[in-house]
Amino acid sequence: MYPDRKGYFGRYGGRFVPETLIPALEQMEKSYLELKEDEKFNVELNDILKNYVGRPSPLYFAERLTSFLGGAKIFLKREDLNHTGSHKINNTMGQALLAKYMGKERLIAETGAGQHGVATATAAAVLGLKCTVYMGAKDAERQRLNVFRMKMLGAEVVEVKKGSQTLKDASNEAFRDFIRSFECSHMVIGSVVGPHPYPMMVRDFQSVIGKEVKTQFKELTGKMPDYILACVGGGSNAMGIFYPFLDDAVKLIGVEAGGISLEPGKHCATLSSGKEGVLHGALSRVLQDEKGQISPTHSVSAGLDYPGVGPEHAFLKETGRVNYVNVSDKEALYAFHLLSRLEGIIPALESAHAVAYTLKIAPGLSEEECLVINLSGRGDKDVEQVAGLKEV
Amino acid sequence: MSQLRERLNGLKKSGEMGVIAFIMSFLPDKKLCLECIKALEQGGCDVLELGMPFSDPLADGEMIEKFHHRCVEKGLSLKEGMEFAFEVRKTVSMPLVIFTYFNPVYNMGIPEFRQALEHTGAEAVIVPDLPLEELTRLTEYGLDVIPMIAPSSPQERIKEADKLNPAFIYCVSVRGTTGMQVLPEEEIKDYLLQVKSSTSSPLALGFGISSPEQVRVFKGYADAVVIGSLLASIIEEYEAKPELLPGEIERTIRNFKKAGLSF
Numbered sequence: 001m002y003p004d005r006k007g008y009f010g011r012y013g014g015r016f017v018p019e020t021l022i023p024a025l026e027q028m029e030k031s032y033l034e035l036k037e038d039e040k041f042n043v044e045l046n047d048i049l050k051n052y053v054g055r056p057s058p059l060y061f062a063e064r065l066t067s068f069l070g071g072a073k074i075f076l077k078r079e080d081l082n083h084t085g086s087h088k089i090n091n092t093m094g095q096a097l098l099a100k101y102m103g104k105e106r107l108i109a110e111t112g113a114g115q116h117g118v119a120t121a122t123a124a125a126v127l128g129l130k131c132t133v134y135m136g137a138k139d140a141e142r143q144r145l146n147v148f149r150m151k152m153l154g155a156e157v158v159e160v161k162k163g164s165q166t167l168k169d170a171s172n173e174a175f176r177d178f179i180r181s182f183e184c185s186h187m188v189i190g191s192v193v194g195p196h197p198y199p200m201m202v203r204d205f206q207s208v209i210g211k212e213v214k215t216q217f218k219e220l221t222g223k224m225p226d227y228i229l230a231c232v233g234g235g236s237n238a239m240g241i242f243y244p245f246l247d248d249a250v251k252l253i254g255v256e257a258g259g260i261s262l263e264p265g266k267h268c269a270t271l272s273s274g275k276e277g278v279l280h281g282a283l284s285r286v287l288q289d290e291k292g293q294i295s296p297t298h299s300v301s302a303g304l305d306y307p308g309v310g311p312e313h314a315f316l317k318e319t320g321r322v323n324y325v326n327v328s329d330k331e332a333l334y335a336f337h338l339l340s341r342l343e344g345i346i347p348a349l350e351s352a353h354a355v356a357y358t359l360k361i362a363p364g365l366s367e368e369e370c371l372v373i374n375l376s377g378r379g380d381k382d383v384e385q386v387a388g389l390k391e392v
Numbered sequence: 393m394s395q396l397r398e399r400l401n402g403l404k405k406s407g408e409m410g411v412i413a414f415i416m417s418f419l420p421d422k423k424l425c426l427e428c429i430k431a432l433e434q435g436g437c438d439v440l441e442l443g444m445p446f447s448d449p450l451a452d453g454e455m456i457e458k459f460h461h462r463c464v465e466k467g468l469s470l471k472e473g474m475e476f477a478f479e480v481r482k483t484v485s486m487p488l489v490i491f492t493y494f495n496p497v498y499n500m501g502i503p504e505f506r507q508a509l510e511h512t513g514a515e516a517v518i519v520p521d522l523p524l525e526e527l528t529r530l531t532e533y534g535l536d537v538i539p540m541i542a543p544s545s546p547q548e549r550i551k552e553a554d555k556l557n558p559a560f561i562y563c564v565s566v567r568g569t570t571g572m573q574v575l576p577e578e579e580i581k582d583y584l585l586q587v588k589s590s591t592s593s594p595l596a597l598g599f600g601i602s603s604p605e606q607v608r609v610f611k612g613y614a615d616a617v618v619i620g621s622l623l624a625s626i627i628e629e630y631e632a633k634p635e636l637l638p639g640e641i642e643r644t645i646r647n648f649k650k651a652g653l654s655f
């Protein structure tokens with residue numbers, strides 16, 4: 001069972017935060033472990049997931065994409081159909097409810113693409129909590145629609161103009177806020193990153209995705225899928241769909257953002273190119289220079305534009321259980337357009353990375369083989385950005 | 393006994409409130425930074441806490457974060473910082489402590505870091521993003537670490553810190569990052585008394601200490617104060633008038649020292 005008592009997945013994980021925060025994390029872990037077994041909490045959360053989020057999300061057979069590629073059968077797990085448009089809401093509703101049970105009045109979140117920010121602002125609105133979201137100024141520019149949405153939902157949005165002006169610096173500011181305010185606030189981390197218990201907790205809340213796939217796939221075909229693919233930023237949608245299949249004979253593939261090229265600063269392929277290091281509270285793989293300074297990153301997709309990755313992914317790479325690959329901005333954009341035209345589904349640019357890798361492998365597989373892509377979000381937020389790119 | 397321990401124990405015994413100065417390496421530039429450090433010693437500073445730059449200094453507020461970023465932008469890192477510390481050691485004789493985030497240390501390798509530390513003559517290290525559980529990563533290589541304790545720390549964690557037999561315990565005076573306003577006086581006093589009841593190690597109070605008045609208030613409760621953001625803001629203010637900077641630093645330290653004298 002991972003993580004161990006100290007929050008480690010093998011060598012990775014742990015708690016690397018200022019001493020000030022330790023009591024807050026210990027309290028959070030204790031509350032979470034209690035509530036996880038608490039009937040009232042689970043009934044309430046399941047009701048929210050069903051009637052508010054819209055779960056279970058469908059598992060859709062992408063027939064036209066399948067015949068276009070002429071190989072394995074391709075299924076899409078439609079997290080894009082969730083309320084607010086991505087998988088992020090599975091986690092924010094869970095954590096917001098936890099915060100409420102712990103008696104906190106306010107939520108703090110960091111956000112890259114804005115999907116996690118919107119999902120947190122939504123959870124805060126529906127549960128009657130205050131909300132502050134930190135967002136890098138560069139991300140706020142390229143995901144403007146989500147900034148408006150968060151504000152409409154009643155959240156305070158703080159644009160961070162420091163450092164890289166993306167998710168990394170937004171996370172720094174969110175942590176600083178949390179260090180100041182943990183007595184009345186809960187920080188809703190949006191991926192399987194951060195100090196223990198976050199990687200475990202976020203994985204558990206997201207694993208509803210994989211559990212549903214297991215049941216749905218069995219109903220549809222009577223067997224297990226052969227492949228499951230998901231994009232990996234921090235890694236929450238991937239962990240969520242992989243986790244229930246870790247002990248099954250299913251090939252798991254995590255797709256990172258290869259950006260423009262694999263030169264330093266031009267991508268976010270943390271598991272391929274990163275070194276062991278500590279960022280935002282956990283020991284994991286980190287993109288860093290030879291001196292241990294965190295590297296600048298690039299991805300066309302704001303939600304993948306991050307130099308770190310969840311510790312459990314670092315562990316699963318090391319054990320070889322999951323295969324991690326990457327695709328370029330260009331390949332992701334091609335997949336974005338292809339899925340839109342063939343299936344009438346505009347994917348989030350993040351999810352388009354998982355589609356892009358599918359385009360590479362599906363034609364080489366047999367028609368008997370089945371492949372599930374976690375379509376983690378919808379692309380409405382990306383339409384303006386993509387329309388502005390020359391490739392259209 | 394190390395010079396650092398001797399100094400802190402001396403302060404504890406005398407009841408005088410010592411002054412520990414946090415200075416970021418290299419700023420505003422190498423030469424002027426050394427001048428400032430000399431001025432600290434002239435002003436009577438007891439311990440120098442020399443900062444190593446990091447791109448993502450989570451425990452620091454805006455003022456010191458800016459200094460980290462300025463260094464990183466110049467391509468300066470832990471390795472250069474340790475070389476600078478070696479020069480500092482040759483220039484002044486006050487005890488030296490290194491302040492660094494963990495990632496650069498982990499990247500360098502802990503045995504290598506230990507070697508570099510020994511070479512500089514620094515006597516201990518403060519790593520703000522390593523909580524007590526993780527300090528063994530350094531102590532198992534024989535490094536002397538300064539543990540941090542916060543107002544939120546329960547008694548058993550203070551006892552954990554005490555077990556390390558540190559040269560001093562760094563008591564954070566805010567619920568937050570460096571540069572923030574300290575908690576109400578009475579709350580800090582209670583907190584320091586609580587820490588004191590679990591350890592005989594000397595105590596340094598830091599984060600947000602900005603006036604000699606605070607030294608007077610907390611004298612007898614802690615054995616030293618750490619000043620950091622205040623010095624950073626002086627350095628920034630006087631950058632355009634570099635000839636006045638060392639004098640201003642010296643005057644500031646002198647005022648703090650004066651406030652801390654026992655009568």
Ligand SMILES: Cc1ncc(COP(=O)(O)O)c(C=O)c1O
Pocket residue numbers: 086087088112113114115116190191192231232233234235236237238302303304348350351376377378
């Ligand atoms: C739709 C979508 N997918 C994926 C991600 C990446 O996050 P993770 O790797 O945690 O799933 C994001 C992040 O913003 C997102 O919005």
